[in-house]
Amino acid sequence: MEGFAIILLCSFMLSNLTLSITVETLNSTQSIRDGETIVSEGGRFELGFFTPGSSSKRYLGIWYRNISVQTVVWVANREEPLQDLSGVLKLTNQGILVLLNHEGSTVWSSNSSRPARSPVAQLLNSGNLIVKEENENNPESFFWQSFDYPSDTLLQGMKLGRNLITGLDRYLSSWRSPDDPSHGNFTYRYEVGGFPECILREGSVVQFRPGPWNGLRFSGTPELKPNSLFTFGVVFNEKEVYFSYKLRNSSTLSMLVLTHDGFWQRHKWIERTERWEVYVTVQMDNCDNYALCGSYGTCTASNFPECSCLKGFVPKFPEKWDSKLWTDGCVRKTPLNCSSDGFIKYSGVKLPDSRQSSFNYSMNLEQCKNLCKKNCSCTAYANLDIRKGGSGCLLWFVDLVDIREFTENGQEIYIRMAASELDQTESITSNKKERMRIAVICIFSIAVLILGLALVLYLWRKTCNKKPGLLTPISERSSNIKIQKEDLELPEFDLATIACATNNFWTANKLGDGGFGSVYKGILKDGQEIAVKRLSKSSSQGLYEFKNEVMHVAKLQHRNLVKLLGFCIQGDEKMLIYEFMPNKSLDFFIFDQSQSMSLDWPMRYHIINGIARGLLYLHQDSRQRIIHRDLKAGNVLLDNEMSPKISDFGLARSFGEKETTANTKKVVGTYGYMAPEYAIDGLYSIKSDVFSFGVLVLEIVSGKRNRGFCHPDHQLNLLGHAWRLFTAGDSLELISSPIRQTCNTSEVLRSIHVGLLCVQKSSEDRPNMSNVVLMLGSQGPLPQPKQPGFFSERDLVESSSSTTRHKLLSPNDYTVTLLGAR
Structure with missing residues (x-):
């Protein structure tokens, strides 16, 4: 018995004694046994075996190293705990981590889809356990990483979301209890279908959602916003959608945790008190319970009771509603009549569940409204992004669920209503309109008075001596206008x-x-x-x-x-x-070496999309279909928010609804932007503007003018150069050096691809602007472009003594007029 007690004592001491391996990496000839650990290079995190709480079972995990409270951030064998101290972690020759029990059986393993030559496992100071080739530092080339398989904790630099190409789903799952790290009842993940949303579930039941991302924050969590502690954001492109955050101070210890009882919290380590402090709990009140008020119900935390029906709606079951059983929600007072319906604007709200919605990043709010109006199944619309006055389109085609109201930082949504309900709503503001009518009458009276005074002033000016530089009015009767x-x-x-x-x-x-x-x-x-x-x-x-x-x-x-x-x-x-327009024209920025530094890629991409939407309006949505005929960088002006505005319509032409092409003997426009069929044959159409837009896109990306472009390897213009790079798979070489550090690679490549589709030689091959807008705002595959117009190489000797047509263009790219008999 005495010997047995000594064995037990030694086992206990061994379970509480850990020996740190001094190397950062584990190769295929090494192993980690219970009692040994690996420490990250910066000393922040430690990997080894641990026992949670009052449990007697052993797990392989990662925890913060230099704090007094053991805080585990990742667990490997959550569902297969070890029953004793015999666990061993090894790395195979194939680059796979395996955890073995006392029988040598595998209780947990990582995976690898590629063969390995000299694999190593390494614990980074970010808390990420990785498997890679010995000298490989590119995260894209890692065989495996623990950050792709989170437990209940989201650390700085981790991605919470989904890889849309591979299907990898990085989500959090709670511990079952403080003593049991096995998968608990709660999960928190990005769900995709319509517009992606983070969803917290208990089992299969939705408990909470923070609302769709609006460019600044999740619409249902106005209190969760970037501050002095951290910044965060959402990335959503054709490859992946994910949420991540970054701490402003690298010495701060902070993490996001999904607790075992289903709360989504940010914790911060307080050195003074040596404990974790709950910095914020995302679920703040009863209104955060998913769909508490049912469909078309809205929750206001400061009201009693919290739930009420939206304007124009009544409780579906009034007797249940009176008993505070709100989940059946509300129904319309007046059924919809598609042709006469309108929309009511609600401000300061959490947007409804958007997982079955439709979305488009390149539409504006008016286009969004028109699209919703045309579809009788559309129940509401809103902006996707609330920055810079709002952009993008989010459409709902189902009952609106999980709406709540905020006193600040809420969003706007436009909900479809029957015309009679709109009239009732408008009658509420009738007194305000009456006051406005009186104000208009007063303003009109004042205007008449001012007009009279202006007439007196005009007559007085005619009798005064002229001041230097002052224009002398001439009678309109004598003019030839x-x-x-x-x-x-x-x-x-x-x-x-x-x-x-x-x-x-x-x-x-x-x-x-x-x-x-x-x-x-x-x-x-x-x-x-x-x-x-x-x-x-x-x-x-x-x-x-x-x-x-x-x-x-x-x-x-x-x-x-x-x-x-x-x-x-x-x-x-x-x-x-x-x-x-305070920021002049686009050419002032993209073609000037010093000014181009102030125009980063997000601004350029915003400008490209804005020009596309403006052209789409001209070609499709304006009262007349209008061909601009002189779209160029100098005719795109920039407002104080660097939003583009197409200008100079002196050469524009209107098309009838059934017209597609017109012919002219007077070719007008600017060299470098004119489509081949227009410059050569005088044929113009909406596809002429599409060609000009494609040239403009390639100029914005490259920072080079199409006309006058030169390259040491060939005599092609910018279009030919871009085409040559595209066919060789080297499109990234086209990027202007000032934006290389700020560019989103997928957006740039997509813009170049769309630009080349727009400048194809044949007008029939070019997309129309509605397709261009969709291609720029979506993540789907694009058709392969054909050879651009004006692709053949130039003869420098000939161009130096070119025809009169080439001499007509001034260095400032003024518009020129070409005359010729046909």
Whole structure:
């Protein structure tokens, strides 16, 4: 008995004694036995055998090393615990980790899909246990890593989500209890189907979801936001969707944990008290219980009772509702009638469950509304991304479930309602409208008074001596302008107003010159900044182009088209007044070596998508189908948020609904952007603009002009160069050096691919803009592009003494007009 007691005592001492192996790696000739550990190079984490809580079983795991409370962050053999201290961890010649029991049987193993030559296992200071080739440091080439198979803890740098190519699902599962690390009742994972969402389940029952990611945060967790401790975000592309976070201070110890009782919490180690503090629990109150109020019900934590029906809805079973049994939800007061339905806007809410929704990243909110309106099954729509005023489209086609209201940081959603319910809602604001009507009457009266004063001022100015530089109005009766002002459907500005706004067209206010004439910056009396385009008497663009631009732009309303505020026709003066674009034009940034540094890839990708949406509106959604005919970097202006706006419609043409192609004897446009069939044969269509857009995309990616592009290895233009790289599989070489550090490789490659599809030689092969927008915003496969137009190499000797046509283009890429008999 005495000898047996000594054996027990030794076993107990051995179970609490660990010997650290000094090397970081484990090769196929080494092993780790119970009582031995591997320590990461930075000393933060330790790998070895442990016993949780009051259990007597042994597990292989990873824990924080230098803190007083053993905190296990990963467990290997969760479902197959060892019954004694005989466990051994080995690495096979095939690069597979195996955990053996006292009988030499495998109780747990990793996996590897590739043959190994000299495999090693290593514990990184991030807490990630990896298997790799001995000298391999590329994470993409690792045979296996513990970060791909989380337990209940998400560490910095781990991905919570799914690889959409391989199907690898990185999700958390709770411990069964503090003493038992086997898979518990709760899981937290990204579920894909419609728009991906993180879902916390107890067994198969959904318990909580934080809401869809909106670019800044999950819409249902406004309290969980980047702060001084950490930053986080979601990556969603054609390859994967995942959530991850990064600590701002590398010395901070913090982790996200799915607790055994189903709470999603962030823990932070407090050195002073030597304990883990719950920094935040994501589920804050009763309203976080999934679908607490049923379909079309909304939960407000500050109300009693918490649940209520959305406007226009009533409880499905009133007697249950009165008893606080809300799960059956609400039903519409008035059935929908597809043709006359409208939408009610709800603000400050958690968006409904989106797992069965449809989404599109490249649509704007108006396009999203129109798409929902056309589909009678569509129940609601919202923006996908709330940054920069909102973008993208999220559509629901099922009953809306799990909505709650917030006092701040909620989102907006537009819910389909019957017309009669809309009328009732509008009647609530009738008093407000009456007040507005009175205000409008007052404003109109004041405007009449101001107009009278302006007339007096005008007559007074006619009698005054002219100041230097001041324009002298000439009677419109004596001018030769043949434009009916009433046809222009735009506000008319008085010449005196514009002269005052531009300080009498002072040279310092001049923004630049173009084919139309000079452009000046001005400030109206109400403080609004404007850009004034003043027709030059020597301009090659005359009255026809002036009227053409006014007639077209007046009818266009889109966030990616420049807004025309009005015009001025007085005497010999003809001017167009636009909203002012503080960041000039796109060519100012992409073709200037110093300025291009300020335009990173996310901005460029945002600009590409914005231009595409603007063209789609022109070709498809505007009242008339409009061909721009002069799309180029100089005609894309940038607002204060660097959002693109297509400008200069002096050469635009309208198409009837059934028209597809037109012919002209007057070829107008800019070299380098014109489609082959247009430049050679005078044929133009929406596919002409598509070609110009493709050129623009390749210029934005490369930072090089198509026209004038040169390369030491060949005499191709930019399109030919891009095609040559694409066919060789070297498209990444096209990327402009200022954006190499900020670029998203998949987005860049997709943009180049789409650009080459747009510049194909045959117009029939090019996609239309609706397909372009879809291709840019989706992750699906793309068709292979054919050879671009103008692909053949140039003869430098000939080009140096080229025809008159080539000499017409100025260094500033002004628009040129080519005349020729046909």
